[in-house]
Amino acid sequence: MPAAIAHADLAPIVQRIVLTSSETDYVDQLIPIIKDARTPDRAGRLLHHFDALAADRETEIERMCSTNHQDFVKSVNDLLRIREGTAELTSEILGLTETIQSSTEQLAAQKKALVESRSVRENIDDATKALNACLDVLQLANQVHDLLAKKKHYAALRALEELQNVHLREISRYKIAEIIEKSVPATQKLIAEAVMTDLNTWLFRIREASQYLGEVAFYHTEMRKERMKERTEQDDYMAKYGLNSAVELVADEMDEFDILNNEETDVQIDFSPLYEAVHIHETLGRYDQFRAEYAATRRRQKDLLVPTALNLRDEDVADLSSILEGIAGFAILERATMMKTDNLRAGVDVDELWDSMCRAAITLISNNLHDVDKDETLLKIKGRVALFIQTVDTWGYATSSLHSLVLTIFDNYSKLLKRKFSEDFEEIVTTDDYMPMPINTLEEYDKVVEVSWYNPDTDRSDLQFPCVLPFSQMYPLCCIDIRNFLNQIYLFSDDEFERANVIDETLKRSLDELLCDKVCQTLVDRLSSQYPGQVVQILTNFEHFETACEELQNLLFDARSSQSASGPVILQATERFREGRKTAEKRIFELVNSKIDDLIETAEYDWMTRTPPGRKKVSNYMQELTRYLDDSMHSALLGLPTEIKELIYFDALSHAATSILSLPLDSSVRGISPAAIQTLANDVQHLVDFVDGLGNPILKENLDELVQTVALMQSDTPDEFYDVSQRNKKYGRVDREHGAILLEKVMQGQVAPLQPSQSYKQDAFAMMSSRFGLNK
Template sequence: MLSTIEPRDDIAAAVQQIILSPSDADYLDQLIPAIKDASRSKRTAQLMQTLSHFSDDCEADIEKMCNSNHQEFVTSVNQLLRVREGTVSLTSEILNLNQSIQSSTEKLAEQKKALVDSRGVRQNINEAAQALKDCLEVLRLANHVHDLLAKKNHYAALRALDELQNVHLKEITQYKIADMIQQSVPATQKLVAEAVMTDLNTWLYRIRETSQFLGEVAFYHTELRRTRHKDRMERIPYLRNTKLNSAIELVSDEREEFDVLDNDNVQVDFTPLFECLHIHEALGQMDKFRSEYAATRRQQKELLLPSSILLVDGDHSSLNALLEGIAGFAIVERATMKKTQSLRSPVDVDELWDSMCQSAITLISKALNDVDNVDVLLKIKRIIALFIHTMNGWDYSVTVLDSFLLTLFEKYAELLKKRFSDDFQEIVQADDYMPMSIDSLDKYDKVVRISWYTPDKDQEDLRSVSPLPQIHRILTFRSFPCVLPFSQMYPLCCVNIRSFLNQFYFFSDDNFQHPNIIYETLKKSLDELLSEKVCKSLVERLNSQYLGQIVQILINLEHFEIACKELEQLLITARSSNSAGGPIILNATEEFRSNKKTAEKRIFELVNSKIDDLVETAEYDWIAPTLETEPSNYMQTLTRYLSNIMNSTLLGLPREIKELIYFDALSHAANMILSLPLSPEVRKINPNGVAALAKDVHYLAEFVDSLNNPILPETLDELQQTVNLMLADTSDEFYDVSTRNKKYGRVDPMNGPLLLENLR
């Protein structure tokens, strides 16, 4: 009820204000808002009704007033009519105005509605523009990821992709494009991983191509270190027992800083590896990457190793390439392990290293079958030793390579022995077995220096051979040409022995850590060479019928025995401190000593054979009718022969051997001469026959006495006493035991009666 009354009261109050307006302007000012309000609230009829009521009330008041005041009433009526006329006119105007206002209000409402609608559209446009802006930003970031990939900024691309996924995509989750980009993130991550792996594979390929050069640089640096270390050892005595890669050597060489992986010749940049490692770690794919990287390195290891190498003709390029490639590969592996925390484990690296070492040993062993030159083997050993030193400096185990050096040394020793065996054989066969002639002081000093020969210091002259072999002339000491006791084979063999020793120890330097094996192998090989190739060959030549050659062989055997004793002392000196102590006895020493007896026997055989031949030419007429006045021809020839061999053929023999040969030869000659009258063919002997024999024996005794050797005359005692018995006037003295022992003690008790019987 209140809601109905209150609007009416408002309109009445408005009408009251309009009526009470003091002027027309105010009247209109009050009327227009009232009309607008009525039109806005759709109460225009109510306003008109209120105005009509107000008009009727006014007319009633006027009529009442007119009844009392007619004139005034008429006047008022006239005025009222005029007012009414004005009111009608005003009402018409109000209606027109109301219609105009109504029309304006409708247009305004339409405009307001259009404005509201336009504001909604604009809001939608703004929201769509913001959404489009956000989506474009996401698309820009997505494209930026691919741009970074194209520029190979892989880690930046991965970070941008992570920012896109964890920040920007969350702002547009309501849009379908967010799902599309979110679904493409794994593919993009895969692109990043593939791109970085592509760069890594390129890096690995370059590393594989650079491995050999890297190894070559490492070898060169190791060789420089070894040279510097040798210089230090020469300058500083207490460093002589230190080895390369030892703590002392490393400290001494620390001033020479050198990075094999980063220098003027080669630079290995690990950035692609670090980036790839970092990206796979960020992607949570470390296990997969570690496995793929290990498989790739194994494949590269297989590609690094050739199917075969060549070691003949002194061409070691294939061996150098093999070991340099392995060294470069292993250095990169070790550096990778040290520079990364979890990519390469020591087990993986050492496994690859062991595999490469075994493959290299297999290739080298196969190629060694075609090598038959010790110099080539020595060069191979030096290359392998340089490889061992280089890799030992990178903390790699070189045990298997060190063991392979033993195999290489065995082949080296075998080839060296074969080579010197052939040399010794050739020297022995090519020798003339004549005393060696020296024609200059330089050659003399050289022979004395290389041979284990000490000239007799008390000797004041050397005998020089003139163009006539049997003529000698005495020269002052060191007058040339001069003659040495041994033949040319002895100093040549000494040279070969020294060369053999040196070449054995060429293998034993700071690169080979098995001196005991070298020592034992050297001792055994040297002993076998001297015994089998020198001594045995000399003994085989003892079958010669040439006495001078046999004598020279004996002299050579004597000097070789001395050389063997010197070699025993030399081997003791060269023996390492880790070897067992005690004296060293070469079997060859005893071989030469024992075969000297064989040579002596052979000389005895030849001399005695010659004596036999000469004695067989004796032509005694045991019943000669006349007395001989001159010694027999055979006796003169025999003494001349013995004198000649004493002064020429046997001259170079040691005095004791020469005396022994003379003693044996004279004893044999005496026995052969004594056998002549004891021959079964001799049935009768007369004094002329005995006199001829006695003259020859006396001639022989004078020759023996001329030798000025108190022992030699003993060889003729039996012969002389037997001849004296045959010359005796009576034979009773022989049968008298006391007289026989005194005068004929050396006469055979069986031969004496036989000869006396023939004399009768």
């Protein structure tokens, strides 16, 4: 049974193997049978089956041959004939082959010759192409140098890049490519040098143009200032804002002005050479080196802007203007370069150059300021510096050091003005005639009142000319100088002077020093004069200067430049003039009293005379004394205020009374006769009558002690003086000691002269002590 199964399994396989179209396909049918290990003898059975199949096929072939023998024989004959024909054809073919072979050999020889000629031609063509390519490269290399000669540096660089990156690669196998490749760096260097040559030429031109550019910038700033001034006049609100403020910049937007490219001023700054140099050096990979070289060149050019010498004595300050315009133009170009290029000029480098230029210029100007001896020139210097500050401030440069320079200029300016006005004040005060100022016309009067701080008591329409003003000529002249000094100091505060408080303080201090040292002190020194009229005039001048200082304090307060300052303005000169006025008053008292003393010293009383004087006969000294007092009040002291004159009268009469009273009290007077008393009484009465004529009862009070003392000396009842009630009633102003001494002298004058061994004063005190219990 298993054999039957096996046979049944192998039959289809054998059938497929027989029917395969390829000699190798049957292997695919055998592989599964060979790999199958389920029946170990399966291969043997397969061979047996193949043998059986082969026997079957042979049997079938024999059967078919027996059936078709005639056809087979016929076919064999046909095949024999075909074989003969084939042999003939083979012979023909061999002959033809020999013929073809002979022709082929000839053809091969010809073909070989053709191939060789084609190879030569191809070599020629290759050589021609290579030569043409090399010629193109050489032409492009020459074109680079031609462009360089035409100063088309960027085009030359691009052509060189194309030559190196494209054309040289096409001929890289040739020696000429290597030669040209080696020359590329040298050519690049030539391009860089040519660019730098053009750039240096451009730098030289802009350095030469820097001053003109600065001049144009100054002009533009002045035009902006004019426009701002017009706006301020039209609108007071604009006065709060200065030049370069945000409001001013917005208001000035309509007036466009390109300082670097302006047809009106013929300024054309072309940055193309710089752009080309930057781009080429970036392309060459030398940008950092280029930046360093450019910065070094600008530093060298900066050093050429500030010279070693400067003439500031020129009234037009042309040298200073040239320097400042050059610096301004240089700085503007540096800032413009920063804005027009990327990373070429660092802000730190530009600011460093600016600081260096400012330091050099400030040092040069400061060192030459001492040569300037005209305040007008200093004002022009300050004006140019201020214009320079406003111009560069527009471009964002720091100007603090320049403002310090302006302070230095102002310090020199104030010192120069102070020295100038000091000389003027000194000349005015020393050459004054110290007389009331005469005025001849109304115009002259108006001019004096206009320049002086003077408020006349008389209405202008009531004046009659010629007339005199209370002060001397020095006062209005000094007032004029004071006003001029103020105006010239405040001239410096224009152009938005930042440190206005310095001007206020300097002006106050300088005015104080001028008025105190050159006016007040000189007037005080003049008080040593022995002429009362001159001293009176000085006193009057002191009063008006004191008033002028008070007005000046208000004026300085209203005209303060600094808005941040607070509190009133106090001039020390005000108190100095007030003290000077008091000193002058004392000096007048001294002079009047000195004259009184001189006159009273001439009194010639014979205290022991027995000859009575004539009726109302007055001593010469008393007449001179009253005449002097009358003349002084109506001439020398006429210009004094009424209260001062009354005070002088009061003091003079008091001094005169005390001095007259001291005559009989002198220790040399031993006794006083009745005739001498009458002479003294006549003189005293004359003085009383004089005082009564003045019409001032208060002045007469100064003579009460003298009058009562003389009355006591004439009294027939001198004992009333020792009665307290009677003394207070009749002789209340008489000094008790003096009264006792005089009564003793009168007693001695009525009898024999005193013995020289005992003093009348000791006797008088002894008598008073016994009567009143007084201690010596």
